[in-house]
Amino acid sequence: MREGPDIARIASLVGDPARANMLNALMGGTALTASELALEAGVSLPTASSHLSKLMEGGLLTLASQGRHRYYGLAGPQVAGMIEAITGVAEAVGPKRVRPGPRDGAMRVARVCYDHLAGEQAVAMLDRLVEKDILLRDDREIRLGPSAPSHFAAIGIDVDAKPRRPVCRACLDWSVRRSHLAGTLGAAILDKILLEKWARREKDSRAVIFSPPGKQAFEKVFLA
Amino acid sequence: MREGPDIARIASLVGDPARANMLNALMGGTALTASELALEAGVSLPTASSHLSKLMEGGLLTLASQGRHRYYGLAGPQVAGMIEAITGVAEAVGPKRVRPGPRDGAMRVARVCYDHLAGEQAVAMLDRLVEKDILLRDDREIRLGPSAPSHFAAIGIDVDAKPRRPVCRACLDWSVRRSHLAGTLGAAILDKILLEKWARREKDSRAVIFSPPGKQAFEKVFLA
DNA sequence: AGAATGCTTCGATAAGGAACGAACTATGCG
DNA sequence: CGCATAGTTCGTTCCTTATCGAAGCATTCT
Structure with a gap:
């Protein structure tokens, strides 16, 4: 039970269907808003928002705020x-x-x-x-x-x-x-x-x- | 909500700490028995067994039975x-x-x-x-x-x-x-x-x- | 200012699944 | 043949977490 980098944490972030759909959508390369990602993942807006904050906290996403729009994108090539x-x-x-x-x-x-x-x-x-x-x-x-x-x-x-x-x-x-x-x-x-x-x-x-x-x-x- | 390969399924398999520890241990390259993996993951034998069958079903592991020993190994380089x-x-x-x-x-x-x-x-x-x-x-x-x-x-x-x-x-x-x-x-x-x-x-x-x-x-x- | 849009937070519900002990199967040993 | 070891299956308990509706902020438009 050695302690390395927390691979389970990262994998479980991807392991939820809603989140996986969002990430998949973001593989298209363009940053998307919470509503678009909610639609993409087939969940309600609050649910999507919750997922997005988890992905943010996990460091998998970046956020660019532009006025009242908040664009989420993949954190990087890795x-x-x-x-x-x-x-x-x-x-x-x-x-x-x-x-x-x-x-x-x-x-x-x-x-x-x-x-x-x-x-x-x-x-x-x-x-x-x-x-x-x-x-x-x-x-x-x-x-x-x-x-x-x-x-x-x-x-x-x-x-x-x-x-x-x-x-x-x-x-x-x-x-x-x-x-x-x-x-x-x-x-x-x-x-x-x-x-x-x-x-x-x-x-x-x-x-x-x-x-x-x-x-x-x-x-x-x-x-x- | 398009349907591609089921990435969430695979990721969630890795997303459990016990299973992640097992996979990590198997990255060492040598196939291990259920008991060894249980120890490695810090869970009881029945729990480990359950995880292992899930990983098998997910296609992430291969199994080699040798007498009463059952050696689990990573399914492949990919x-x-x-x-x-x-x-x-x-x-x-x-x-x-x-x-x-x-x-x-x-x-x-x-x-x-x-x-x-x-x-x-x-x-x-x-x-x-x-x-x-x-x-x-x-x-x-x-x-x-x-x-x-x-x-x-x-x-x-x-x-x-x-x-x-x-x-x-x-x-x-x-x-x-x-x-x-x-x-x-x-x-x-x-x-x-x-x-x-x-x-x-x-x-x-x-x-x-x-x-x-x-x-x-x-x-x-x-x-x- | 007031209304409207975009998004997040809160609270309650419900479902999934991880955990273990106990019982069961299978292989090997004397 | 019995005993020991290795492993799986079963049933139960418990905790995590995904989900949505309603309410709360923030930003822009008129």
Whole structure:
């Protein structure tokens, strides 16, 4: 009965269906209000509020107050990674509650993971960027290559601004068991994809659907 | 309230303190009996048994019956990875319940992760093996290099036997945020380390303590 | 100021599940 | 064959916690 980090505390926070639904919704990357999360989890507003304060106290969420709106979001990439890991196990072990339909297929191809793109497309993109030495990877560490600033500047992404968060980070992909690109650069690329309307977010899902021309444009820029 | 994989179910299995302690104990890699796990979790035998059947039903454990002994073990590397991910969050978020003492330091340097070595030593080892082209890594995928068979044969490890489980696999390290070597090769190397008595397992802990000559020998073989 | 929205706190209820002792099954030993 | 050890099942008790309605704050709009 040794005392390590309190893993049961964290796991039990995720272990409630209502809270799990909320966290899952937040994996979409956008911060949501208490009412939206209540709807998402299928509980009343007071109940949701209670859950949210527990998640806050547990350090899994961050809160941004804007006037009378209070936006809840995942506390960070590490939390998002944990949720993906649990999802992976649930997926593998689960009694195939949903047969792999077209929606699951879409999730496998491309989905939002917290604030960046995940799925086969994202894995392929990272591979190609590394192959072209635009990014340099050494294990989990990913660094910008010499040609990165000009390459990304050409598509309107500034990688020179140095924010608190790392620019590049590898994030593990449960569907493909490979890594894809996270960090501010990963987030910026997802922004770009949605801004250019190369793809749209599936309503009420983390799936990202590329339009045929959008896919071509994406591949031209990132997989060429 | 969309229906994905049942993440709450899995998380709530880990979310009970008794079960969390059991899983944590099993992260040591050796399968344990119900009585041992009961002791570990600080509960009575019937209680432990009940928890164990829940974990079994949830697909998190495997059971190997040997006579009147029933050995429980983690269901696989994916489950182990999930536990490490949750541990990482708990560690980061946790109210520093235990100040980083010598034991924590040891865990950071080298520890057992399921069936292979983790920690700074393990990360350094993988880096070096890749650097020497004995292993080839491309993202999470790790393959054997041409010189691998002879190199490992020299220290009594046969990498040509092809079992079901992959020979090489990257496993994420919460203490260092980098990957170390898992898979059958990772397991074989840990075996080797313990067999040669280069290091000993800390009693009741996942920490692995190298003796001064053992550390030299290890570095000569794997970090040279 | 007054009304309306967004959210949290309070209080009561109810359900789930963790705990243990006792009884039961199964394997191994003399 | 009996006794001991390892483990599961059963039944009961008890505590935790999820839930919602009603009431209370806070912020914005008119």
